[in-house]
Amino acid sequence: MNTSYLVCALAGTLVATAFGQPHQLVKKWETEALLKTPESVLFDAGARVLYVANIDGKEPWTKDGAGSIGKVGLDGKIIAAEWVKGLEAPKGMGLSKGKLYVADIDRMAVIDVAKGAIAEFIAIPGAQQLNDVTVDKTGVVYVSDMKGLKIYAIRNGKPEVFLEGFKRPNGVLAQGDDFYVLDSGALLKFSKGKQRTTVVEGMDPSTDGIEHVQGNEFIVSCWAGAVYYVKGGEKQQLLDTRTQKINSADIGYDPKGKVVYVPTFFVNTVAAYELK
Template identity: 50%
Template sequence: MKQLLFGLALSFTLQSQAQHSMEKLWESDTTLAIPESVLPVAGQDLLYVSLIDGSPWEADGRGHIAVLNRKGKIINSNWVSGLNAPKGMALHNGKLYVADMGEVVVIDVKRSAIEKRIPIAGAQGLNDITLGANGAVYVSDSRLGKVHRITNGNPELVIEGLKGVNGLLWTNNELYICTSNDVLKTKDGKQTQVVATMPSGGDGIEPVGNGDLITSIWGGVVYYITKDGTVTPMLDTREQKKNTADIGYDAKERIIYVPTFMAKNVVAYKLK
């Protein structure tokens, strides 16, 4: 009986893990200068990719934004330059917001030019960005464990005291936050709830559309998280020494875009 029960439990576990997987579609040339984040543009054959092109935490002026199409062809590897170590991005009303060390850079998409820079007082390691209600922009500071919100160009501190904060996601009027292990969610920034616990801190976090989430860790793993908090690995590229940084996701096409950081390309996968 014990063997039967163990067999049933193992079968259920394997079936659960097999429910979601990633099928590789394409990968770009390995000429991208340290891609950290990918942002697919809704309704367009366009991907924005932030390129650090230097030290991840140094204001060296080498960072820039690349443009790819949705087949992985590099359209412009230096679409907008003049950044430092750009990471997370969000798009709103023709403006691309980019987390860049101690400031959020605002790029006018039509002009392909930096419009302005919004400094965050005291910030040291701005990392991920998500677009909230009414155009508010949330940005994480990984070095100081804080989350800031920018409204009408004015930044304010929303949350502090977070350990290993990185990936951010605003969905269903709630802010999801990846910390050193836990994925948290909050409505007001004051009270947080643990959604799931991962083996290590999340880098990218994206909504599937049914309450489930996809997360990545920089070291090379992408996870599927169900709304009940179950965490299942779908991709592991650590042996190939390929990172999985701040992923992008197209919910309509169910395509995950993975920036490989030191492997210097973007890889697209179909979510199964």
């Protein structure tokens, strides 16, 4: 039995009372260490591939032109470590109508997926550290600014401030009429009228990625090396690789196959886990 499975199983037993049968993450595969500081993974259900945001370069927030988007198969084989080049330090991604929207420090890169090329850049005036991306059911693109403490909305190519007043906003998720934000260890929910409620708090403060499972259930990753299952106001730790110094940045998720894809940042891989 591998170490990851043991950690997940032990963590799950601690919250068995709150969750009934605890969830687990069972490792399926891990890519070769050929990716370049992978920060984010996005599952493309239509193309059946994973897009990986490679920061590369020396620093996560440096404009050095070293960033790229990689492409990985669902079997863990790297199709192209640098499928699309010409980025600075890419992070979160969102997919809509054949376009891949990528947060790139202070701008949004728009990639034509069919062509595998950058179609345009959308400047976001005042943005400092753009991080996670989500797209709502109407096609509006949202991106968090971790340092600027704002969430921007991009409608018809034009950005505007959507939400503000955070500690360290990162992961964002548009789900139905609700909008979710990970903010320094807490999961916040904003209703259609922007009414704010705290769903759960007390997670590692480096909260990074969020994916919807079903109903009021979510998977949350933390950059430092922790992954949680959130159900209502309860949380269960599924993975903890902090002592091994293995990061778990902005995760991707295949809802049909129930597979969580974890980018390991400095380890230069993506690991796949089946959610049990």
